[in-house]
């Protein structure tokens with residue numbers, strides 16, 4: 730079982746869209762996958778059609794109740810989030826062992842999945858630290874913009890601290906570029922500068938801008954179901970294959 734945290738403290742870089750569609754991509758090739766939504770905004774939860782969730786990851790973090798695993802499809806499950814999770818960040822401050830709560834909770838699913846994907850909030854707070862402590866590896870989606878990696882050194886330094894104190898085997902599995910527009914002249918320059926910065930950590934697959942991704946999320950389904958022959962379906966299928974190969 731590989732636990733992958735999808736992290737970038739900048740909002741809108743494609744964390745949730747990627748978690749959802751990589752998860753669906755893995756399920757399509759019969760890899761049993763669990764999605765974990767630890768963003769209070771609950772975009773992943775809602776993007777898969779779950780609304781008005783009664784029990785969420787918040788209840789497990791706060792009261793240690795069993796993880797509320799819901800089935801999306803035969804090979805895909807989700808642990809939903811809820812807005813209550815906003816309070817967790819503050820409530821955790823005074824808790825003993827606060828950095829390792831998610832890791833402990835995920836012990837109960839050990840061996841039941843091939844992959845666990847954790848969708849993080851655009852923040853570097855205690856919930857994100859919990860994801861890093863629980864994870865085997867990190868994937869960082871970067872928007873195809875200049876200076877997309879500005880501020881990433883803060884994330885890298887937190888990863889390094891987590892390695893020192895809690896999780897010595899944590900690796901950076903890779904970086905991938907999202908929302909790429911191949912018709913834009915500067916796209917190639919942006920890709921080149923990201924490649925220079927991350928060298929072999931950059932995945933070959935980039936995700937093109939595609940409105941099908943936005944529409945699918947509104948419908949509460951993944952892009953393979955919503956638009957199976959779209960560029961987005963092709964890109965996420967390729968990225969999924971690369972993950973299976975490299976991570």
Ligand SMILES: Nc1ncnc2c1ncn2[C@@H]1O[C@H](COP(=O)(O)OP(=O)(O)O)[C@@H](O)[C@H]1O
Pocket residue numbers: 739740741742743744745746747772851907908909936937938939940942943946
């Ligand atoms: N490749 C893409 N093409 C077009 N829109 C996208 C793409 N990836 C993400 N989006 C849209 O951009 C917005 C932010 O993406 P999201 O995955 O929610 O980012 P994050 O979780 O990092 O904040 C969402 O409205 C999403 O539907």
Ligand SMILES: [Mg+2]
Pocket residue numbers: 744745746768772849850851
């Ligand atoms: Mg998100």
